Amino acid sequence: MALSGIQIYKLLPQTNCKECGFPTCLAFAMKLAAKQVELSSCPYVSEASKAQLEESAAPPIRLITLKSNGYEVKVGNEVVLYRHEKTFYNKSGLFVKLHTSQIENALIEETRRINQYQVNYVGMDLEVDGIAVEDDTHDPAKMKAAVTAIRSVSKKPLILISSAVDVLEAGLSQLSGETPLVCCANSTNWEKFAELAGKYKAILAIESDKIDEFVELTEKIKSKGIEDLVLIPNGKNLGHNLILQTQIRRAAIKANLRALGYPTLAFCSSPVEAAQAITKYAGFVVLDEFAAELIYSLLVLRQNIYTDPQKPIQVQPGLYEINNPKENDPVLVTTNFSITYFSVANEVEGSGLPAWLLVADAEGMSVLTAWAAGKFDADRIAKAVKSTNVTDKLSKHLLILPGSVAVLSGEVEAELPDWEIRVGPREAVDIPKFYKLALQVN
Amino acid sequence: MPVEIPKDKWPGSVRTVTIGALPKDGGTRKCTVTVGGETTMPFLHYEGEIPNRPVVAIEIMDRQPDDWSPLLAEAWKDVMDDPAKWAVAAEQAGADLLVLELSLNNRNGEPTTPDEAVSAVKSVLAASGLPLIVFGPGQAEADNALLVPISEATKGERIVLGICEDKNYRTIVATAMANDHLVSARTAMDVNLAKQLNILISDMGLPLDRILMDPTTGALGYGIEYGFSVMERLRLAALQGDKMTQLPMIVTPGYEAWKIKESKVGEGVPETWGDWLNRAINWETLTAITLLESGADVLVLRHPESVKRVKRAIDELMSAKELV
Ligand code: B12
Ligand code: SF4
Numbered sequence: 001m002a003l004s005g006i007q008i009y010k011l012l013p014q015t016n017c018k019e020c021g022f023p024t025c026l027a028f029a030m031k032l033a034a035k036q037v038e039l040s041s042c043p044y045v046s047e048a049s050k051a052q053l054e055e056s057a058a059p060p061i062r063l064i065t066l067k068s069n070g071y072e073v074k075v076g077n078e079v080v081l082y083r084h085e086k087t088f089y090n091k092s093g094l095f096v097k098l099h100t101s102q103i104e105n106a107l108i109e110e111t112r113r114i115n116q117y118q119v120n121y122v123g124m125d126l127e128v129d130g131i132a133v134e135d136d137t138h139d140p141a142k143m144k145a146a147v148t149a150i151r152s153v154s155k156k157p158l159i160l161i162s163s164a165v166d167v168l169e170a171g172l173s174q175l176s177g178e179t180p181l182v183c184c185a186n187s188t189n190w191e192k193f194a195e196l197a198g199k200y201k202a203i204l205a206i207e208s209d210k211i212d213e214f215v216e217l218t219e220k221i222k223s224k225g226i227e228d229l230v231l232i233p234n235g236k237n238l239g240h241n242l243i244l245q246t247q248i249r250r251a252a253i254k255a256n257l258r259a260l261g262y263p264t265l266a267f268c269s270s271p272v273e274a275a276q277a278i279t280k281y282a283g284f285v286v287l288d289e290f291a292a293e294l295i296y297s298l299l300v301l302r303q304n305i306y307t308d309p310q311k312p313i314q315v316q317p318g319l320y321e322i323n324n325p326k327e328n329d330p331v332l333v334t335t336n337f338s339i340t341y342f343s344v345a346n347e348v349e350g351s352g353l354p355a356w357l358l359v360a361d362a363e364g365m366s367v368l369t370a371w372a373a374g375k376f377d378a379d380r381i382a383k384a385v386k387s388t389n390v391t392d393k394l395s396k397h398l399l400i401l402p403g404s405v406a407v408l409s410g411e412v413e414a415e416l417p418d419w420e421i422r423v424g425p426r427e428a429v430d431i432p433k434f435y436k437l438a439l440q441v442n
Numbered sequence: 443m444p445v446e447i448p449k450d451k452w453p454g455s456v457r458t459v460t461i462g463a464l465p466k467d468g469g470t471r472k473c474t475v476t477v478g479g480e481t482t483m484p485f486l487h488y489e490g491e492i493p494n495r496p497v498v499a500i501e502i503m504d505r506q507p508d509d510w511s512p513l514l515a516e517a518w519k520d521v522m523d524d525p526a527k528w529a530v531a532a533e534q535a536g537a538d539l540l541v542l543e544l545s546l547n548n549r550n551g552e553p554t555t556p557d558e559a560v561s562a563v564k565s566v567l568a569a570s571g572l573p574l575i576v577f578g579p580g581q582a583e584a585d586n587a588l589l590v591p592i593s594e595a596t597k598g599e600r601i602v603l604g605i606c607e608d609k610n611y612r613t614i615v616a617t618a619m620a621n622d623h624l625v626s627a628r629t630a631m632d633v634n635l636a637k638q639l640n641i642l643i644s645d646m647g648l649p650l651d652r653i654l655m656d657p658t659t660g661a662l663g664y665g666i667e668y669g670f671s672v673m674e675r676l677r678l679a680a681l682q683g684d685k686m687t688q689l690p691m692i693v694t695p696g697y698e699a700w701k702i703k704e705s706k707v708g709e710g711v712p713e714t715w716g717d718w719l720n721r722a723i724n725w726e727t728l729t730a731i732t733l734l735e736s737g738a739d740v741l742v743l744r745h746p747e748s749v750k751r752v753k754r755a756i757d758e759l760m761s762a763k764e765l766v
Contacts, residue, residue, distance in 0.1 A: 084671040119714040239762025254448040293716025297724040304667040
């Protein structure tokens, strides 16, 4: 829990020596509480106070970073239960699980597919974050071989899963310089797992279906000097998992319970489980299988849930050229909400048909939202036409409106008397057909 | 060491609303559906009651729709041109209740007549004993012209009539009041607009336990995050005691998810989008699950496989009560 200025003051030397640049310790304490200065500016704080102040300044959910050569997956550091209260910050890390029993060629093939997977959503290239390797052979040599095989084609961060320390160690020994995650520690094996995590500087995940047990284990493990922990609530079903995830998040954020202030990990064997994990608090999501249509939908869900509710994702207003438009090609007008822009741009681009795409400044809103809010009207459309000098580039002045705002066509005609105004289809998917039928372009 | 998990103690609760009437209560339904009554955020059984499970409605139309994905046509095959057969198939696919949506134009491209609409509704009521929701074509004049005669012809059935919007609710509410029906009130993803419409409707004299509210949603990838957060905020407001938000929520993930490219189009899309059918079903299911977790009480879906998956999820979310 963040301390108040007065509480901080009590932990300072109270000598008012001014070396921090402030007239009194109290003034410095107030600035510290407001996070406008660093504690290190005071040379005289005792070690004990320092520890206490740092502890209180730590985020309620620890930031955990999985690392490999060239990649990082950060999770944790969340501060709210509901995204509208502020925002969710660090997107759930999405991992796909492979097995040590898989033959080498299959492992390499799967890894390559996962590693190469990249899908574009509203201008962003989205990817899988890493790979989890599960030991189902209880053979250290197989784990070592699996990790080596995966590393021959992918550098993405790894999660190693086994109940045996020697199996995990065989994998970890191949990952020097990285920060992988190992699981799963539990009430019987935790000591050996903590030792292993310490030796290899790995992040340690603890599995349980009881909140009390998590608290007990994180405290014991922390006392061994291991601080980078992840919790795996493995409830009996979807509903049980929702409750455990919520209880952990609540305890960390509302009660500032340090023992539960760690990100969580969810093993998911269905799309529904994975969707719940993303919306309800999982730091890492480990999928049982790789299927493009599943990964795509989950990456989009994750992107949606983790956008800042205060700022719609936008593109720059202006004139965009698609497929090298010429002076007699049509101008399609749309808004600068990213989803809107890319729905239209991708459609036109994919069809191979040339167009000028005129993006009006509608304050980042979709066509109908902006229209209803008065941010996408004849006036704004006319302004967009004028400010981009698109007129000078054209011999034919044909402007296509989105079908859903057909009602605007009269007013736009009045604002732009030299233009022919046509109403396009309601949905971007139908633009190519519209080109062929109404504009007679092939 | 036992740990104290912070629990929210809410002063308010969601109202219960019952859809459909049994013969003893003046209707002809073989069962009714009751939703609402929650005293906690979704499925947190350890801190409050969830007396009624969320339900899944399947959306059917009065005739073969023109613009539905070919995948849906494949799923429902030949029943799509007959609302009665479609209703039976939907019941077999696991629907808890039905949504019948009326087309603006009939098979011949002429405006759907009140007689046609009434007979579609009657044929559905005769074919299936499930409770029914009827949505007009979504244009104020046509909605009024069709919903009033339907309401009169089915007096006492406790059908949900929709969609009431700010500009077009009076006629629908009046006929629902006169004929013992319910209404569905839709607003554009905004807590205050939702409250305002509920106030306007209840000011006309319709009791609050005959209103469902539809906060509107967008599909996964097309605005779902707004729907998700508005529903969480509406439900929090209800639990905090704000009377005009204490209504069960109905949402239409099926409609939203099936109108977008990911589910409509199978060819000429990026390979990274994966298998078309699975993608489309994922799209509908994920949209629905996300809304279920933010407070939906009635989910309106289209594909039988999505219905199966969402119902299984509801089973698990409800049965967790025994686990904590
Ligand atoms: C998400 C959303 C919001 C979000 C805003 C998201 C954003 N950044 O824009 C929030 C919650 C903030 C919001 C607010 C409001 N909203 Co709103 N919102 C929606 C929602 C659910 C989805 C919109 C969306 O993102 N669609 C996806 C994008 C990609 O669609 P699109 O921009 O239309 O683009 C498509 C087509 O138009 C076409 N296209 C686009 N450009 C072009 C160009 C050409 C040439 C062609 C041919 C085609 C084409 O291609 C795209 C893909 O097919 C819709 C309902 C729904 N389910 O659709 C309501 C909706 C748009 N909202 C509506 C309203 C009324 C409002 C508010 C005014 C309500 C209020 N008073 O608070 C406010 C206005 C905002 C404000 N005052 O600040 C209404 C509009 C009603 C109407 N018909 O006029 C809608 C339809 C909901 C409803 N049924 O009532 N909204
Ligand atoms: S340097 Fe430290 S001791 Fe000196 S005034 Fe600042 S806070 Fe107080």
